Amino acid sequence: MNKRLILYFGLVLSFLMVNLLYFFYLRSQIEEIYIGRSNTWFSQLIETVYPRFEVEKKRFDLDFFKYKADQVVIRFNVIVSVIIGLFLLAKRSKKLDQFWQGFIARQHADILIIIFYCGVLFYCHQWWMDIDVFINRSVFYKPILLFSILHISFPPEWILQVAYVMIIFASLMIIFNIKPFPFSVLGTIAFIFFQGFYYSFEKIDHLYTTLTYVMLVMPFLVLERNRGKEYIGKWPVTLIQLCIALAYLFSGLEKLFTSGFGWASKETFRHYIYLHQAPIGLTIAESDFLSSLLPKLALLFQLSFFLILFLHRRRWIFLVPGILFHMGTVFLLNIGAIFTPWIFVYIFFVDWGILQTKFKKIYSGSIFSERHQ
């Protein structure tokens, strides 16, 4: 049987199953869980997957959770429909069908690997100081889901120190091309482990999100680079680009699905400005025009960024607004950092081969003109 046909069948079947299960059984369970009358596998699943429920059910009414539960099914339906649509489209569109194909120069991968791990050193070097911070506030330790599943309790100081040293050492080894693949795996594990402690105090933030996604894919790029000679498979770079694009897309979709276009209203924008009290933000908030325009531009940027995957020669159209967007969150909301990893990972959208050729031309051109002076 055709593999693609099995996939279609599986997707349609899961679509039907999820909808039937939800509308005929699980939806009625939401109320039972809310009032604390249910003790089924479903309520236990909610407790595990959605630990904030315990807090949020005291803040919000039942309708909030019914809406949230409906959202799960709506989002699932949308994603399944998009996947089926993409598969059907891939049959007709050459560009989509060959999305995961293609090659890049090995030298391009070399440059990316070196720059990326230099970036990891830059972003992680200060994590050493945070070990003390973790230990200081360890009384508030509440493990994230991954740590709960793995039964990771708050570790002794030396384990955090070893994890830190592993991130730095592995990055250096990869930069100097010494056993890069095992060190890239080791570095990723240490990075995920260490970073998990930042989020094990009841709050997750997104400063390192795209850096984390890239970190997860990097071992594949290193492996592919080690296998190839002059040219290597491009797919790990494409996968990294897709992860970055999806991060923006889901940020935008999350706003639309949660709040609709009302999110881009000046009232909501001003609320967030007032909450963070950044001086430039407070000045901007005085203007009706800017308070109305800026959130709409931000939403448009997030929702359209994925087009970068198909417009290879016009990437600057997305990268320049991307830089402005992140600068905006720093200056208007006091969130993030000027040298944010979100901008740093744009290196994966730069064609280093072309840049190198241009630099070589400029360099040889200057030598040439010097010789003739």
Added chain:
Amino acid sequence: MHIKKWAIAIMTGGLVLPFILQVNIYPFFRFGMFAEAVHREIQTEQFQIYTIDRQGSRKLLQPDEVGISKSNWDYLLRNHYYRNENVVFLKKLRTLMKEPEQFTTLQMIRIIQSDSTIVYNFELK
């Protein structure tokens, strides 16, 4: 070839799942921060801690005084409040204070819009 397919499936699946379930599944993230339009009063809710010393003077405790970032602080306060763990929170907080013996009381305040209420007075002994 199998590695490629698995890597693509796990990464894209990992990105999609938090969006569908609306939860963080670390190392994959949900982007729900700032996604809510503010239309409920409860969304403006904030918590504060005050210290009261032996002379009776009251001072706002800044999170950095106990080595916690502002954003983390807000979540910790709110979550403990809704879990009915105010005393637990304040007890833990005392362990992070440099000179708790200077103070007689830790006071937890809840603010919605411009209304503030005292949630709990914790006597430091």
